[in-house]
Amino acid sequence: QVQLVQSGAEVKKPGASVKVSCKASGYTFTSYYMHWVRQAPGQGLEWMGIINPSGGSTSYAQKFQGRVTMTRDTSTSTVYMELSSLRSEDTAVYYCALPYDYGDCWAFDIWGQGTMVTVSS
Amino acid sequence: QSALTQPASVSGSPGQSITISCTGTSSDVGGYNYVSWYQQHPGKAPKLMIYDVSNRPSGVSNRFSGSKSGNTASLTISGLQAEDEADYYCSSYTSSSIVVFGGGTKLTVL
Numbered sequence: 001q002v003q004l005v006q007s008g009a010e011v012k013k014p015g016a017s018v019k020v021s022c023k024a025s026g027y028t029f030t031s032y033y034m035h036w037v038r039q040a041p042g043q044g045l046e047w048m049g050i051i052n053p054s055g056g057s058t059s060y061a062q063k064f065q066g067r068v069t070m071t072r073d074t075s076t077s078t079v080y081m082e083l084s085s086l087r088s089e090d091t092a093v094y095y096c097a098l099p100y101d102y103g104d105c106w107a108f109d110i111w112g113q114g115t116m117v118t119v120s121s
Numbered sequence: 122q123s124a125l126t127q128p129a130s131v132s133g134s135p136g137q138s139i140t141i142s143c144t145g146t147s148s149d150v151g152g153y154n155y156v157s158w159y160q161q162h163p164g165k166a167p168k169l170m171i172y173d174v175s176n177r178p179s180g181v182s183n184r185f186s187g188s189k190s191g192n193t194a195s196l197t198i199s200g201l202q203a204e205d206e207a208d209y210y211c212s213s214y215t216s217s218s219i220v221v222f223g224g225g226t227k228l229t230v231l
Binding site: 035037044045046047059061062095097101102104106107108109111112113114 | 124155157159161166167168169172173176178179210212213214218219220221222223224225
């Protein structure tokens with residue numbers, strides 16, 4: 001079955017960087033775009049960006065431009081999201097999300113389990 | 122890009138119907154049929170409930186339905202059940218080729 005498994009929780013200091021991984025299985029990795037969405041504690045969902053695992057092209061939300069980098073490793077079917085210059089407001093659960101089954105690149109039917117990133121001095 | 126506007130909370134009794142609105146602009150909700158709705162229980166990942174305005178993924182109860190009029194999309198839940206108590210988020214593709222979410226609506230089943 002289609003599955004996304006993310007890396008474990010992270011605690012980082014302000015100004016540091018974090019790299020979260022999302023390992024995909026159960027489908028052809030290069031055939032489907034992957035998105036990243038985050039959720040701060042008690043807050044709503046926030047779209048961060050999208051990566052095309054086939055060619056590696058990316059598009060990021062303006063808010064994260066210059067601080068976020070999404071990459072992929074086709075040999076391990078893994079996508080990565082790296083966020084730099086971390087501040088306390090970046091404390092959140094980060095999800096990878098896959099539009100897999102319904103022919104709509106913008107409807108996420110498969111989600112990773114989430115990775116909690118805590119930014120604290 | 123501003124977030125889509127949802128009511129902070131709605132409530133209903135078991136068996137009743139409720140509707141959650143999601144208001145955007147002609148650059149997002151009004152301009153494309155790429156509106157989705159997600160259900161999220163505490164501590165869980167979101168679950169897709171509606172895609173492309175009104176389509177239900179397999180396995181989602183037909184008590185959930187979606188619609189759109191102009192710049193406002195709506196999610197209706199009929200025959201409310203205790204298990205429907207959750208947070209609900211709408212999302213839309215936009216003219217900037219990005220996704221924008223609503224602020225979320227907390228549904229309380231009385």
